[in-house]
Amino acid sequence: MSTLVVVKRHGRREAVIFVALLSECYSLKNVELKVPDAAERNVKVVLECHYKLERQATYHEELYQVKWYRGDKEFCRYEPRAVPPLKVFPIDGIEVSNETTGVKLTIIPRNRVTAEGQYSCEVTADSPSFQTQQVFAHMYVVGEYRDTYTVNLFPDLPKEYPEMTDLKRSYKLGSKLVANCSSEGSLPAANLTFFVNGNPARPQHIYHRVDGNSSSGLMSSYSSLQFIVQRRHLKKDMMIRVKCAAYIYMIYWKTVEKSAWFDYTPPTTSPSPWKQREEVAVNIKPKPTVGKTERVPGTNAAETAQRVIDVYGGRVAKENTVRFEFQRFSSGNFDLQNKFLGQPETLVYNEELKAIVDA
Incomplete structure (x- = not known):
């Protein structure tokens, strides 16, 4: 900021002089308000208002005052040159402690409704700038809650553990x-x-x-x-x-x-595919009977052959083979060993062809 000084002689303007009285850079900086998110009713809480005053080329900036507000109402003021330096303007539900200094304000919230809300601090530098900055913060108050209808007190905090x-x-x-x-x-x-x-x-x-x-x-x-x-x-x-x-x-x-x-109990494992085939084979194997064999309704040689193929795969059984085995089991022959069946007898009625075959 600059001041314009005009010098006059004999009613005429003769000279215009600019005299720099104050630097244009701000000297009051970094105003910060530290307020806890919440305070407990009837328990002391500290509010802090920090600021920085810088030394200028021609003078050293000093603090003039710090004002504290709850909402738009001032309830405390600190002026280092005043006597006494601390002044309190009572608000219902907010008690200012004697421990208050220029930077730290110690209060005791007595009433949840009036003490909860927006707080602010306003810092003003001394002459010649009288620069002012104001910052805001919100604080909740937790404590006892009074029911409007029953006039009973309820604690705001849980009585038990979760x-x-x-x-x-x-x-x-x-x-x-x-x-x-x-x-x-x-x-x-x-x-x-x-x-x-x-x-x-x-x-x-x-x-x-x-x-x-x-x-x-x-x-x-x-x-x-x-x-x-x-x-x-x-x-x-x-x-x-x-x-x-x-x-x-x-x-x-x-x-x-x-x-x-x-629980690391191993899961119950299912039987291997070969074990499952053996179980299926046992179930489809015809039970030997002595004497007359009764036919099971709904089964025949073709169906049984297909079930054997499904279990063992490939073409391991034919309908004729299954029908032959059924007849053999019915007669009481349960021998399952492989035997050489030989070759059928060659019947050739032409003597010349018979000689060629035998050769």
Whole structure:
């Protein structure tokens, strides 16, 4: 910023001089307000307002004052040159502690409704700039909740630890693991997070639900974890550890953990294809009978031959062979050894042809 100085003599303008009184660069920088996301009712909380004043070429910037607001109402002011330097403008539900300094403001939220909301600090530099910057932050207050109709006090924080249900004692590879977690009676509703063997569970495996209780104004949170057990879930001790954490800002944090065994019972193996063929062959083998053989309804040599081919493959049986074996078994001959059947007798009636065949 510059100031224009005009010098006049005898009613006429004779000279125009620019005198630099203040550098155009800002000297008040990096104003920052640090406020916790949430504070607990009747517990001290510290709000911090940081700033930086830079030395200029012709002067050194100093602090003039810091104002603190809740919403649009000023409730505290700090002026280092004033006596006393700290001034408090009471607001119902906010108690300013004597531990307050220029940068740190210590308060005790007494009333949840009036203490919760937007806070801001306004920093003003001293003369000659009187530069001002204001920053904002929001703070929730958690504590007791008074029902308007019944005039009863309800705690905003859950009374109990979160509860985990439906986790079985053991699981096998490929089985489905289901675990449900709940945290009831809080305002706001508690956030639920699952951990599997110390690692956060995958978001696609978690389902959330929040319900409100109209009678007390409090809320309950429910979360379900579901996934298929795989080898990556197994550790050296063959355990699967599932933990559920319930938290409300940085004020409330409770966890519950349960473990399940990994059931490594080998699966029942099915018989080999050769074993299955033997079982089928035993079932289709005709039972030997002595004397008269009764025909089984619905079976014939062609069907039996086809069943033998289905089991052993290829053309290992023909309809004539099966019919012959049925007749042999019916007569009481159960010998299954291979025998040389010889060649049929050659019948040639022409003497010349017979001589050629015999040769």
